[in-house]
Amino acid sequence: MAKVLMLGRLRDVAGWRERTLDTPPPTLSALRDLLAREDPALGEALAGKGVQAAVNKAVVRADAAIGPGDEIAFLPPMSGG
Amino acid sequence: MTVRVQTEPFDAGALLTAFSAGRLTSGGIVSFTGLARETTDGAAVANLELDAYPGFTEPAIAAMEAEALERFPVQDLLVVHRYGPIRPGEAIVFVAAAAEHRRAAFEAADFLMDYLKTRAPFWKKETGPGGERWIEPRPSDYDDVKRWS
Numbered sequence: 001m002a003k004v005l006m007l008g009r010l011r012d013v014a015g016w017r018e019r020t021l022d023t024p025p026p027t028l029s030a031l032r033d034l035l036a037r038e039d040p041a042l043g044e045a046l047a048g049k050g051v052q053a054a055v056n057k058a059v060v061r062a063d064a065a066i067g068p069g070d071e072i073a074f075l076p077p078m079s080g081g
Numbered sequence: 082m083t084v085r086v087q088t089e090p091f092d093a094g095a096l097l098t099a100f101s102a103g104r105l106t107s108g109g110i111v112s113f114t115g116l117a118r119e120t121t122d123g124a125a126v127a128n129l130e131l132d133a134y135p136g137f138t139e140p141a142i143a144a145m146e147a148e149a150l151e152r153f154p155v156q157d158l159l160v161v162h163r164y165g166p167i168r169p170g171e172a173i174v175f176v177a178a179a180a181e182h183r184r185a186a187f188e189a190a191d192f193l194m195d196y197l198k199t200r201a202p203f204w205k206k207e208t209g210p211g212g213e214r215w216i217e218p219r220p221s222d223y224d225d226v227k228r229w230s
Contacts, residue, residue, distance in 0.1 A: 008132050008204025009215035050217075057137040073134060079218045080131075080162060080201030081115050081174050081194055 002066060004031070005073040013045040024072075028053055028064045031072060050077035082150065082158050084142045086133055088165035093175050100159050100177045107156055109183035111190045115174040117167045121216075125209045126169060132204040133164035145196045149178075152192065152229075153185040160193060164203060195226040 002024035006014045025031050036043020045051070052059050054073045055066055066072055093114040101110050117129045146158045161175040176193050180186040198218055205216040 005134070007134055007202075009206075011132070012213075012215070054134075054137060057134075057140075073137070075134070075202065076204060076215075077217045078200055078202050079198060079205055079216060079222070080203040081197040 001068055003071045004035075005071065007073060008076040010042070010045055010051070010074050010076055014039065014042045024066055024068060024070065026065060026067070028055070028060065028066055028072065029062055031066060032062075045076075046074055048076070051075065082143070082146050083160070084139050084146065085159075085161045086135065086139050086142070087161070087163060089163075090171055091161055091163070091175060093172050096159070096161060096175050097177060100157075100179070104156075104179055106181065107179040108181050109186050110177060110179045111183070111186040112175065112177040113190050113194055114172050115194070117169050117171050117173055119169040121207060124211065126207045127210070128208045129167045129169075129173070130206045130208070131164040131167065131173070132206070133162075134202050138162075138164075138202040141200070141202050142197070145193055145200070148196075149189045149192050153178075153180070153189040154182075155180040155185050155189045158189060158193070160197070162197070162201065162203070192229055195222070195229060198222045199226045 002021045004019050006017055011017045025034055032046050052075045055064055055070050097112050142160050155178050157179045159177040163173050167173055176190050178186040178189040199222050207214050
């Protein structure tokens with residue numbers, strides 16, 4: 001089981017913030033593809049400029065491996081202050 | 082070196098008083114308080130909501146403090162940042178830097194704010210009469226942060 005999180009505007013596009021997957025795909029790019037097939041608007045948002053992904057709270061490359069027990073977060077461009 | 086990410090409102094004056102207490106070797110302290118504005122580019126803002134990623138946001142800010150400490154001869158740094166719903170006039174962020182000499186404290190606070198604006202893991206949504214709008218850094222924010230590269 002893996003946990004998927006949508007931060008910022010991605011949460012509004014997806015209509016959910018957190019979701020669990022019983023059998024996550026093996027890579028981050030496969031997860032993006034899966035999410036895009038289910039929800040093309042979300043797929044487009046995830047492919048948007050500046051969207052990063054983190055696995056277990058560390059930013060990773062787009063083709064990173066993922067597995068059961070992982071927490072995968074999609075992060076749009078950040079802005080604090 | 083302290084980072085606090087919280088939903089509760091804070092009193093910037095009280096934070097500065099506590100941060101300043103007992104600093105016998107500091108020659109100066111610089112602090113910055115960022116407030117939620119009532120208007121953005123002329124448009125009314127009824128409410129601001131910041132999303133954060135607890136467990137990810139704090140270490141990212143701690144890494145900024147560590148970088149500031151490497152770049153500037155400061156003695157101590159404090160960043161307090163809110164998330165959740167924030168009303169106009171309330172403080173969003175507080176940064177303080179203590180140093181033996183003032184220049185380092187000014188620079189470290191300036192550096193931290195530029196980094197927070199463009200690299201801190203927060204996401205901002207404004208709600209006004211025209212509906213909701215997610216805010217991303219302005220081009221000028223990215224120009225500001227380039228000053229340090």
